[in-house]
Amino acid sequence: MRAVIASAPGGPEVLSVGEAPEPVLRPGEVLVDVAATAVNRADTLQRMGLYPVPEGSSEIIGLECSGTVAELGEGVEGWSVGDEVCALLSGGGYAARVAVPAGQLMPVPAGVSLVDAAALPEVACTVWSNVFMVAGLQPRENFLVHGGxxxxxxxxxxLATALSAKVFATAGSAEKLAVCADLGADVPINYHDEDFVEVLTAAGGADVILDNMGAKYLARNVDALATSGRLVIIGMQGGSKAELDINALLRKRAAVIATALRSRPAEEKAAICAEVVEHVWPLVADGSVVPVIHERLPLEQVEVAHRLMEESGHIGKIVLTL
Structure with missing residues (x-):
C-alpha cells in the first residue's frame, strides 16, 4: 500500500511516499481506508528518532486519521463496512490503510467533512482527557493554555469557552492573538510583551493550566496557579528537566500532573474516545467547536507539512490528504 517512509532518522527531507506492507487485521480491530491524516508534534519527534513507537504499534508515522471502514476484525460489533469514521491511532496514519482497535474509532461529527475530520481525534482526545477528565475544569474557573x-x-x-470557563491563552503574534480571541479566549496574552504570571495573578490565578512547554515554564506555571490549581504538562518543547518548588505547591495545595496519550492502554483510549463522542461531538455538530485547519496538503507533500509544523507559523492543524 502507499505510505510515508522515513529513510533514516533526520529532518523532513528523509520522508517520502513509497510502498509498505498492508496492515494485518487482528481480533477487535477495524481496517480503515484512509482519506486523510494530520500532522502532530509527536510525528516530527518520531521522524527524528526521539519518540519510540509503543510495542505492537505500526512503525509508520501518524496518530490520527479519517476514512471509511473497509473490513471488520473478529468480534467487532457496532460498525459496518462503508461507515465514515475518524480514529485515534498509536501509529500508521500516514498510509492508505490502517488497522485500528474498535474502541478508538469515532463517527465523523455531523457537519464536518470526511477530510477535515482527520484534524479532530488527537486534539479532541488530548484536550478532553487532560483538561476535563484529569484536571476537572469547572464552569467559571480560570483556564490557561499555552500555544493558543x-x-x-x-x-x-x-472547549473551555463552550463549557463556560474564563479562558487565557498565550501566543506570539498579533495574528495568532486575534485567532485566540475569535475562538473565544477572554484574555489573549502576547508572551513576547506580557508576563502570563502577572496577568493570571491579577485575575486570581489559574485553576487549570494546559502546558506543552515543560521545563522552561514549570516554575512560572506554578507561580501562576490559584489555590488548589492543577498544572497538566503534555509536552516538553521547552525541555525535560527543571527545579520544582515543592513549598510553592504546598502553600497553594496545588498539583502538577504529567500525562501522555499515545502510550496509554487501549482500554483507556477507548474510554477517552467514548467521552469525546458523548461530550465533544455534540459541540462540533452545533458549531460551538470547529476544526481549525491551517492547510490541506496531498500526502506527497509530507516533507512540506513537517517543515510547516517545525517552523511554528501555522494556526490550527496541518492535514495530509490521500
Whole structure:
C-alpha cells in the first residue's frame, strides 16, 4: 500500500511516499481506508528518532486519521463496512490503510467533512482527557493554555469557552492573538510583551493550566496557579528537566500532573474516545467547536507539512490528504 517512509532518522527531507506492507487485521480491530491524516508534534519527534513507537504499534508515522471502514476484525460489533469514521491511532496514519482497535474509532461529527475530520481525534482526545477528565475544569474557573493558536490550543480554547470557563491563552503574534480571541479566549496574552504570571495573578490565578512547554515554564506555571490549581504538562518543547518548588505547591495545595496519550492502554483510549463522542461531538455538530485547519496538503507533500509544523507559523492543524 502507499505510505510515508522515513529513510533514516533526520529532518523532513528523509520522508517520502513509497510502498509498505498492508496492515494485518487482528481480533477487535477495524481496517480503515484512509482519506486523510494530520500532522502532530509527536510525528516530527518520531521522524527524528526521539519518540519510540509503543510495542505492537505500526512503525509508520501518524496518530490520527479519517476514512471509511473497509473490513471488520473478529468480534467487532457496532460498525459496518462503508461507515465514515475518524480514529485515534498509536501509529500508521500516514498510509492508505490502517488497522485500528474498535474502541478508538469515532463517527465523523455531523457537519464536518470526511477530510477535515482527520484534524479532530488527537486534539479532541488530548484536550478532553487532560483538561476535563484529569484536571476537572469547572464552569467559571480560570483556564490557561499555552500555544493558543496551535492544534491543541485552538481546541482547548473552544472547549473551555463552550463549557463556560474564563479562558487565557498565550501566543506570539498579533495574528495568532486575534485567532485566540475569535475562538473565544477572554484574555489573549502576547508572551513576547506580557508576563502570563502577572496577568493570571491579577485575575486570581489559574485553576487549570494546559502546558506543552515543560521545563522552561514549570516554575512560572506554578507561580501562576490559584489555590488548589492543577498544572497538566503534555509536552516538553521547552525541555525535560527543571527545579520544582515543592513549598510553592504546598502553600497553594496545588498539583502538577504529567500525562501522555499515545502510550496509554487501549482500554483507556477507548474510554477517552467514548467521552469525546458523548461530550465533544455534540459541540462540533452545533458549531460551538470547529476544526481549525491551517492547510490541506496531498500526502506527497509530507516533507512540506513537517517543515510547516517545525517552523511554528501555522494556526490550527496541518492535514495530509490521500
Amino acid at each position: 493558536a496551535g492544534g491543541i490550543g485552538t481546541m482547548a480554547i473552544q
